[in-house]
Amino acid sequence: MKKLLRNFFDxxxxxxxxxxxxxxxxxxxxxxxxxxxxxGETTHSGAHVRDGIDLKRTMFFVxxxxxxxxxxxxxxxGYQHFSQTGEAYTLTSAFLYGAIKxxxxxxxxxxxxxxxxxxxxxxRGHQVNEGYLVSGMLIPLIMPVDLPLxxxxxxxxxxxxxxxxxxxxxxxxxxxxxxxARAFLFFAYPTFMSGNTVxxxxxxxxxxxxGETILGGLAAGKxxxxxxxxxxxxxxxxxxxxxGLIPGSVGETSxxxxxxxxxxxxxxxxxxxxxxxxGLVGATVMGLIFNAFSVNALMATPWxxxxxxxxxxxGLVFMATDPVSAAQTNKGKWIYGFLVGFFAIMIRVxxxxxxxxxxxxxxxxxxxxxxxDHYVVEANVKKRLKRMNTANA
Amino acid sequence: MSKDIKIKRGVxxxxxxxxDKVYGEVSxxxxxxxxxxxxxGVVPKLLVAxxxxxxxxxxxxxxxxxxxxxxxxxxSGEVAEIKRGEKRKILEVKxxxxxxxxxxxxNTGNPAELGKEKVTALMLEAGLWPLxxxxxxxxxxxxxxxxKAIFISAFDSSPLAPDYDFLMEGREADFQAGIDALxxxxxxxxxxxxxxxxxxxxxxxxxxxxVNHNVSGPHPAGNVGIQIHHVDPINKGEAVWYVNxxxxxxxxxxxxxxxxxxxxxxxxxxxxxxxxxYYKVVSGVQLSAMLNGNLKEGNTRVISGNVLTGSKVSxxxxxxxxxxxxxxxxxxxxxxxxxxxxxxxxxxSTSRAFWSWLMPGKxxxxxxxxxxxxxxxxxxxxxxxxxxxxxxxxxxxxxxxVGDIEAMERLGxxxxxxxxxxxxxxxxxxxxxxxxxxxEGLDMIKHEMS
Numbered sequence: 001m002k003k004l005l006r007n008f009f010d011x012x013x014x015x016x017x018x019x020x021x022x023x024x025x026x027x028x029x030x031x032x033x034x035x036x037x038x039x040g041e042t043t044h045s046g047a048h049v050r051d052g053i054d055l056k057r058t059m060f061f062v063x064x065x066x067x068x069x070x071x072x073x074x075x076x077x078g079y080q081h082f083s084q085t086g087e088a089y090t091l092t093s094a095f096l097y098g099a100i101k102x103x104x105x106x107x108x109x110x111x112x113x114x115x116x117x118x119x120x121x122x123x124r125g126h127q128v129n130e131g132y133l134v135s136g137m138l139i140p141l142i143m144p145v146d147l148p149l150x151x152x153x154x155x156x157x158x159x160x161x162x163x164x165x166x167x168x169x170x171x172x173x174x175x176x177x178x179x180x181a182r183a184f185l186f187f188a189y190p191t192f193m194s195g196n197t198v199x200x201x202x203x204x205x206x207x208x209x210x211g212e213t214i215l216g217g218l219a220a221g222k223x224x225x226x227x228x229x230x231x232x233x234x235x236x237x238x239x240x241x242x243x244g245l246i247p248g249s250v251g252e253t254s255x256x257x258x259x260x261x262x263x264x265x266x267x268x269x270x271x272x273x274x275x276x277x278x279g280l281v282g283a284t285v286m287g288l289i290f291n292a293f294s295v296n297a298l299m300a301t302p303w304x305x306x307x308x309x310x311x312x313x314x315g316l317v318f319m320a321t322d323p324v325s326a327a328q329t330n331k332g333k334w335i336y337g338f339l340v341g342f343f344a345i346m347i348r349v350x351x352x353x354x355x356x357x358x359x360x361x362x363x364x365x366x367x368x369x370x371x372x373d374h375y376v377v378e379a380n381v382k383k384r385l386k387r388m389n390t391a392n393a
Numbered sequence: 394m395s396k397d398i399k400i401k402r403g404v405x406x407x408x409x410x411x412x413d414k415v416y417g418e419v420s421x422x423x424x425x426x427x428x429x430x431x432x433x434g435v436v437p438k439l440l441v442a443x444x445x446x447x448x449x450x451x452x453x454x455x456x457x458x459x460x461x462x463x464x465x466x467x468x469s470g471e472v473a474e475i476k477r478g479e480k481r482k483i484l485e486v487k488x489x490x491x492x493x494x495x496x497x498x499x500n501t502g503n504p505a506e507l508g509k510e511k512v513t514a515l516m517l518e519a520g521l522w523p524l525x526x527x528x529x530x531x532x533x534x535x536x537x538x539x540x541k542a543i544f545i546s547a548f549d550s551s552p553l554a555p556d557y558d559f560l561m562e563g564r565e566a567d568f569q570a571g572i573d574a575l576x577x578x579x580x581x582x583x584x585x586x587x588x589x590x591x592x593x594x595x596x597x598x599x600x601x602x603x604v605n606h607n608v609s610g611p612h613p614a615g616n617v618g619i620q621i622h623h624v625d626p627i628n629k630g631e632a633v634w635y636v637n638x639x640x641x642x643x644x645x646x647x648x649x650x651x652x653x654x655x656x657x658x659x660x661x662x663x664x665x666x667x668x669x670x671y672y673k674v675v676s677g678v679q680l681s682a683m684l685n686g687n688l689k690e691g692n693t694r695v696i697s698g699n700v701l702t703g704s705k706v707s708x709x710x711x712x713x714x715x716x717x718x719x720x721x722x723x724x725x726x727x728x729x730x731x732x733x734x735x736x737x738x739x740x741x742s743t744s745r746a747f748w749s750w751l752m753p754g755k756x757x758x759x760x761x762x763x764x765x766x767x768x769x770x771x772x773x774x775x776x777x778x779x780x781x782x783x784x785x786x787x788x789x790x791x792x793x794x795v796g797d798i799e800a801m802e803r804l805g806x807x808x809x810x811x812x813x814x815x816x817x818x819x820x821x822x823x824x825x826x827x828x829x830x831x832x833e834g835l836d837m838i839k840h841e842m843s
Contacts, residue, residue, distance in 0.1 A: 002730045034766060038732030042725055042761040046811075046828035047818045048700045049406065049552075049722065052740030052747050054765020056733040058772060058822055061746055127766060171769030171823075269744040272774065328773040329785060377785050381803040388628035 027121035031128035065261035074098035105140035131170030138178035141251030144198035155181040199247035252314035275337035282341025315358035400610025425677040431714040450497035450653035465520025467655035496652040504574035524640040531810035550615030555660035558594035571645030665721040701815035725762025776817040793834035
């Protein structure tokens, strides 16, 4: 197998080298070859041995962490659809129903996104970066299930080009590309991104369905979350919200599945525990403040329920921790994470037009992350200057 | 007087092939080499020609920038070859050694009585001055300056590093004389750092006129730059000097005997060495003396120095001037099928993204594969976790990349050297060449300041 693949690449390679027929397409072949083989490239300068980790593996591990949310999301789509239409279903049929809805979204996301990445690599003569591997999975997971595929494709185009490539590609972007896609759709096609018809599959065509999210319900002043809420559609128990058996974006409903992914990211050391922990603290603090002054249903929602509804958990674990768009210093990560959590709940409560706050909170803090880092680094610089002044006094 | 320094951040890379504490037999090498390229920033001007007879301690070349800094022959014999590279750059001055080493004699004495000027002049003349290096810039010390302190790190924490207690056995008198010589050079103190939680050898524990420090923690705890940072950090305009313990003994022996005796003990280690052990050699020795018949079959990388900071040489190459060890590890030039996704039981990583985390005590046989391709900065916080300094490494690297001198100063360039960034380079997911970048930054700032 190894030999066969090696021979294949060695065979076609000359066509892609300088002077070959497909010289311009070299980055594309290179991307495939390095996908199959980690290159035999050895160290030349500096340290002779290197850590086994590379960007491919890092990105791949984030995708593994997304798998529980993805699989649960598939099941939940079927579950929401069948349970609300009243049709009979089994675990398998619910899962299959969801899979049929979600897989095309994933295919479109990767197809369009990677296509653009390859195109840019070829135009620039660069290697293809791995950045989109994660964004490509994140984007379908934060979209409503009934989003038309062509809209998804446009949002991917926007995210990759405006969110990333105009800044110079992976590692250079200011905003989280996946959230850029969602924000773009939210402002460009708001009717497909909010309201009570998009969160449950086929909700717009079947009358009986109450397809609004818990947050949507809360914003409208309804009581949708209670310990005894099992009666009737449009009302859920906190346990259902925690498990994720509620309407919402494809992958963001199950706090449990997200915690599994978070545990994996924290254990492997790939996700930032500082951001996740301080984000949780920030949200708790804001939630407690609102609880103290509760005047409406959203403000009165117990602080711990805020942590399990909406996209909060998903955003905190998978979006806020994006190392490129988050704060980069360790102290900065504490501040950044805290403010993401704090603003997520604040926006959620104060902005009835758009009850999901985590997306805007993260995008807002993405913009401020460099500023936070600047002050953290500047404090360090001041310490050094002060030391110098005392030393030379 | 002793102080404890606890280093928390860093990582020990455990490799197979550690040296046994025994001396290997070594037949004297026929040729010895001194490589001007070992001295950063030195442009050599030759004082000898091919065919000249030299003694151990005879001047071979000097630095163009400071003609007092002389480089002398480690052994006596005939200048066999002056090897040049591109633009006639001098790469090696090779000496065909006599069977019995003959020494130039110098009129030395007790350094404490000689005083700073005389000590400096003698060391310059005999070619011992290059053993004294300075921070900032990580170059040979400026003989005109008076450093605020001199540091000696009495242990090496890098992978497979030699045990200095063993290296320095029996060199008590020379080591003390060396310390006395160094004490004349500074108005401040001479600092000696030993590894905490071990009983240091007599040579270190009995040393007089030094400030002792007990340093604990993983590599780079043994790096002198880390110790300086924690004891007496360097500010703009200041200088700290440092000398390796064996070189301190060489300096001491010089004052005790009036001869430049360039002998040293080195360790030869690594997974590709059949019998990893210690050898008594002379500086600039040809490595084949120790490696012939001692290397395993296969494509091997021979490194003069350690795997983090050493330089690649051939198996019949020569020992670097500042090196105290030779490492041989496998070359990793084979493409690995789906290597980025494989479980990786044998891959070292500071992340837990490989199964090898299940075996915390495991010793690795690492090769020279990059394990991935160069990428833009994506992952953050990695450098910070292995650099125990109160500076922001990634920001400093970026400042160097854009050539912002002022930012480099503010972010602490005066305190760092390339070796301090070696671990950052190892753990970097984006496979950046950080040591090279730091060196460029140091060169840039030195150029700007002079």
